[in-house]
Amino acid sequence: MSEAALTRLGILISGTGSNLQQFIDACACGELAATIALVISNNPEAEGLQRASRGGLTTTCINHREYESREAFDQALVDTLRMHEVDIVILAGFMRILTPVLIRPYLGRMLNIHPSLLPKYPGLHTHQRALAAGDTEAGATVHFVTQELDGGPPVLQARIPVLSGDTAGRLATRVSKMEHIIYPLATRWLVAGRLVLVNEGACLDGEPLPPSGVSYSEGLV
Ligand code: NHR
Ligand code: GAR
Numbered sequence: 001m002s003e004a005a006l007t008r009l010g011i012l013i014s015g016t017g018s019n020l021q022q023f024i025d026a027c028a029c030g031e032l033a034a035t036i037a038l039v040i041s042n043n044p045e046a047e048g049l050q051r052a053s054r055g056g057l058t059t060t061c062i063n064h065r066e067y068e069s070r071e072a073f074d075q076a077l078v079d080t081l082r083m084h085e086v087d088i089v090i091l092a093g094f095m096r097i098l099t100p101v102l103i104r105p106y107l108g109r110m111l112n113i114h115p116s117l118l119p120k121y122p123g124l125h126t127h128q129r130a131l132a133a134g135d136t137e138a139g140a141t142v143h144f145v146t147q148e149l150d151g152g153p154p155v156l157q158a159r160i161p162v163l164s165g166d167t168a169g170r171l172a173t174r175v176s177k178m179e180h181i182i183y184p185l186a187t188r189w190l191v192a193g194r195l196v197l198v199n200e201g202a203c204l205d206g207e208p209l210p211p212s213g214v215s216y217s218e219g220l221v
Contacts, residue, residue, distance in 0.1 A: 007191045008037035010086035012077070014095035017048020018176060019113060019183055023090065024055040026184040034191050038084040040077065042096050058084070064096055074101035081106075088190060091145060092183070103147050108197035110145040111190065113183045115175050117157060117212070118143060122150030127168035127175070138162050138171050140179045141213065142186040144197050153202035154213030155195060156186040182216050 009027075011020050020039065026032040039052040039059045052059045060080060067073035078101060081089065089102075091112040103110070116126035118141040130138045139159040146152035158178035162171065189195035195204050202209045214220070 007034040008085055008087045009034050009090055009187075010038045010040065010081045010084065010088070011036055011052075011090045011092050012094040013039060013041050013046055013048040013092050014043045015046055015048060015093045017046065017051045017092065019092040019179055020048050021051055022180045022184050023092070023187070024051070024057070026188075028055075032184055032188055032191060034088070034187070037086050038080070040080060042073075042094070048093070070097070070099050071101045074099050077102050078105060088187070089145075090183075090187060097149060098145070100147055103145060107146065108144065109190075111142055111155070111183075111187060112145045112150070112152070113179050114141050114143065114150050115172065115179070117141060117159060118150060118154050119211075125168075127171040130162065131166060131168060131171065136162050138175055140175050140182065142182055143213070144202060146200070153197065153200065153209070154211070155189070155202050155204075155209065156182045156214045156216055157212050158182050158216040178216070185216075185220065 011023060013020055023036060027034055027036055036057050039057050041049050041061050042064045044061045044063055049059050062076050062080060064073045067076065087109065089106045089110040117139045121129045137159050139157060141154050141157045143154045144152040160174055160178060189204060202213065204214065
């Protein structure tokens, strides 16, 4: 397939970029029929920026501290995404809450991965909160990004057991392994046109998804 036919991803990061790495690998091996048009970090120190450069990707830093409002920052993101003709926006450990300035133009074309079993624990410090509540399960959820923080329709969710002696750190490590599996998979559905946002609900292959999205199991394609 020619380069021009590939869906163009814009990946937004703030930190390590281990999810970004999965996209780099999935695009390189053809598992994802997409190309990473651009990696944007709001944080100039993000380790993921080096990872992207090593992978030969175009990177840019748009530092939120240099903008006078969230809207102005988001406008700079939109301008940059448009300049690079991005089709789909992937939030991969991106830590800034977004306003309608960015949400609206990419509604239905923007995904996030959140480290909890949504609708449980939107926002920050999910693993500490799951442990403090005595939960026996934790996990990660890929969801469409809407104006409601971590409140957009779930697409794909992976569950793992909480083990005795778990700390937030240990849990995060195991959850992150599941993230690396489910995020490229859900993105593949979106790229293929199998996954769509219809009237504020997620549909896969024409069927509305349950409130927690598809439950991940091995062999899912
Ligand atoms: N924006 C919208 N409108 N909707 C969503 O669903 C979003 C979003 C922006 C980011 C990721 C989310 C997560 O998966 C995400 C989903 C940052 C914060 C936060 O509180 C909360 C949730 C998420 C990302 N950010 C602080 C802020 O003031 C800054 C925190 C920091 O820098 O450490 O923006 O968890
Ligand atoms: C991931 O666990 C992701 O779910 C979480 O941050 C980590 C990023 O890791 N996202 C958020 O907490 C968003 N607020 P990575 O940089 O190695 O992909």
